Amino acid sequence: MAKATEKNRIPRGAVRHHIVDVASGLFYTNGIRAVGVDTIVAEAGVAKTTLYDHFASKDDLIIAYLEKGDQMFWRDVEATLQQHAGDPRRQIAALFESFETMIASPQSLGCPFLSAASEFPELNQPGHAVALAHKQKLRDRLRDLAVSAGAHAPDQLADQLLLLLDGAFASKRVFRTDQSPVRMLHTTAQLLLDFHLAES
Amino acid sequence: MAKATEKNRIPRGAVRHHIVDVASGLFYTNGIRAVGVDTIVAEAGVAKTTLYDHFASKDDLIIAYLEKGDQMFWRDVEATLQQHAGDPRRQIAALFESFETMIASPQSLGCPFLSAASEFPELNQPGHAVALAHKQKLRDRLRDLAVSAGAHAPDQLADQLLLLLDGAFASKRVFRTDQSPVRMLHTTAQLLLDFHLAES
Numbered sequence: 001m002a003k004a005t006e007k008n009r010i011p012r013g014a015v016r017h018h019i020v021d022v023a024s025g026l027f028y029t030n031g032i033r034a035v036g037v038d039t040i041v042a043e044a045g046v047a048k049t050t051l052y053d054h055f056a057s058k059d060d061l062i063i064a065y066l067e068k069g070d071q072m073f074w075r076d077v078e079a080t081l082q083q084h085a086g087d088p089r090r091q092i093a094a095l096f097e098s099f100e101t102m103i104a105s106p107q108s109l110g111c112p113f114l115s116a117a118s119e120f121p122e123l124n125q126p127g128h129a130v131a132l133a134h135k136q137k138l139r140d141r142l143r144d145l146a147v148s149a150g151a152h153a154p155d156q157l158a159d160q161l162l163l164l165l166d167g168a169f170a171s172k173r174v175f176r177t178d179q180s181p182v183r184m185l186h187t188t189a190q191l192l193l194d195f196h197l198a199e200s
Numbered sequence: 201m202a203k204a205t206e207k208n209r210i211p212r213g214a215v216r217h218h219i220v221d222v223a224s225g226l227f228y229t230n231g232i233r234a235v236g237v238d239t240i241v242a243e244a245g246v247a248k249t250t251l252y253d254h255f256a257s258k259d260d261l262i263i264a265y266l267e268k269g270d271q272m273f274w275r276d277v278e279a280t281l282q283q284h285a286g287d288p289r290r291q292i293a294a295l296f297e298s299f300e301t302m303i304a305s306p307q308s309l310g311c312p313f314l315s316a317a318s319e320f321p322e323l324n325q326p327g328h329a330v331a332l333a334h335k336q337k338l339r340d341r342l343r344d345l346a347v348s349a350g351a352h353a354p355d356q357l358a359d360q361l362l363l364l365l366d367g368a369f370a371s372k373r374v375f376r377t378d379q380s381p382v383r384m385l386h387t388t389a390q391l392l393l394d395f396h397l398a399e400s
Contacts, residue, residue: 031319032235109321117374119231121309128374135374139381148390159381160388166374166381167367174317174328174335174366179360181339181366188360191395192388 016054019044024065028112032119032127040118058127062116066130069112073134076102077141088148089197090147096189103168103182110173114166138162149197157196164188206344216254219244224265227311232319232327259326262316266330269312273334276302277341288348289397292361296389303368303382309400332387338362349397357396364388 022044026035037058041048055061080098084090102108109115113131120128142161146154168182175181210218222244237258241248255261264354280298284290300310309315315332320328343360346354368382375381 029321031233031321033231059362084259110318111370112313114370114374115318117370118310118315119233120286121229121231121373121376123376131374132376135371156387159384161345163371163383163384164363164368165367166370167363167365170311170314170317170366170370171335171363173321174314174331176321176323177331181362184356184363187356188363188392191392193393195391 012054015046015050019046019051019054020064020068023061024068026095027062027065028109028115032065032116037061062126063130065135066112066116066127070130070134081145088090088145088195089150092142092145092193093186093190096161096165096186099168100185102181103172103185104178106178108172109176111166111169115173116168135162135166138165146196149193152195152198155200157192160188160192164192205364212254215246215250219246219251219254220261220264220268223261224268227262227265228309228315232265232316237261258290262326263330266316266327266334270330270334281345288345289393292342292345292349292393293386293390296361296365296386299365299368300382300385303372303385304378306378308372311366311378313370314369315373335362335366338365346396349393351396357392360392361389364392 003101019040023035023040026040026043037048037051040061041051044051051061055064076098077095080094081091084094103110113134116127117131120126122128123132139158139162143154146157146161151157164185168180168185171180172182219240223235223240226240226243237248237251240261244251251261255264276298277295278334280294281291284294284346303310313334316327316331320326322328322330339362342358343354346357346361350359364385366384368380371380372382
């Protein structure tokens with residue numbers, strides 16, 4: 001009876017959202033393979049049948065977790081870019097300042113997409129395609145910003161910036177402290193901007 | 201009978217070595233949590249009791265896998281450094297050329313230590329301490345080389361180089377192609393050397 005009442009009270013979308021939220025926290029903190037569906041339903045306070053009513057399998061939940069992370073990432077990126085609209089060089093610099101702050105924060109355990117690719121190395125495994133698409137989109141976006149900023153070698157600048165960012169993410173997961181190399185992220189990005197966008 | 205014969209023929213150290221070899225290939229290719237002890241014994245062609253005769257638990261095998269990777273890594277690094285003994289700037293450049301070649305090769309699935317930290321995020325989980333010690337040793341070694349090369353800010357140079365390297369490793373695991381940003385690794389390291397070691 002309690003369950004039926006609850007079911008009637010909570011919209012279907014909210015239940016799905018809640019399950020993804022709980023799974024995301026568990027996957028990010030513990031690793032994806034380390035967390036079973038039983039743990040997720042227990043933590044979410046829903047029946048296992050409810051979870052399977054929303055997600056055909058754990059794989060679908062992994063994809064929902066990464067897609068949610070992707071949306072949050074881009075929402076933050078676009079907000080940062082918006083603050084410096086019309087100044088692409090400043091936009092890139094501001095992005096890397098915000099990335100450094102984010103990664104250095106105690107809450108950060110690195111990048112969910114890099115971790116997913118570590119756990120699921122093959123391109124056809126759950127979540128790897130989402131991780132790859134995320135990084136490729138970021139690579140393209142950095143390239144577009146580099147073009148707008150007038151870089152002569154925008155592909156190179158974009159890839160160099162991506163190396164730094166992924167290095168900061170990966171390093172944080174290992175070192176687990178803001179004393180990791182992450183503290184060099186934005187100054188190194190700035191150095192690359194100076195190199196590629198030198199006034200001459 | 202066949203097993204007893206095999207046991208009598210193969211030295212204890214060789215069996216241990218063989219099990220670590222097989223487990224290493226499986227862990228690196230598939231992820232550590234994805235591979236169970238049953239798969240390892242099947243692939244190694246040994247009895248499960250033989251595995252547990254050498255390793256108290258899968259955790260011990262994970263540590264042996266990472267320690268073996270650490271030894272191989274340093275053997276390669278020291279060989280590269282040896283070729284340019286007395287020229288620390290060239291030693292760093294040569295290291296990053298060799299890292300790029302290694303990571304861009306089709307066999308590379310990124311860094312086993314970064315992947316272990318992705319799968320075991322907590323410092324007290326199996327292998328994380330080995331991964332952290334590996335990266336800290338590399339960070340210290342890069343710093344020593346930077347000092348020898350005359351860098352005014354050797355800590356910064358070391359951390360910048362480590363960001364690049366870990367970015368290349370992490371990127372390869374996601375992109376799975378030598379068209380990933382890894383192709384910018386050694387030229388970017390060179391740029392940092394030019395910046396930090398400018399003749400003036």
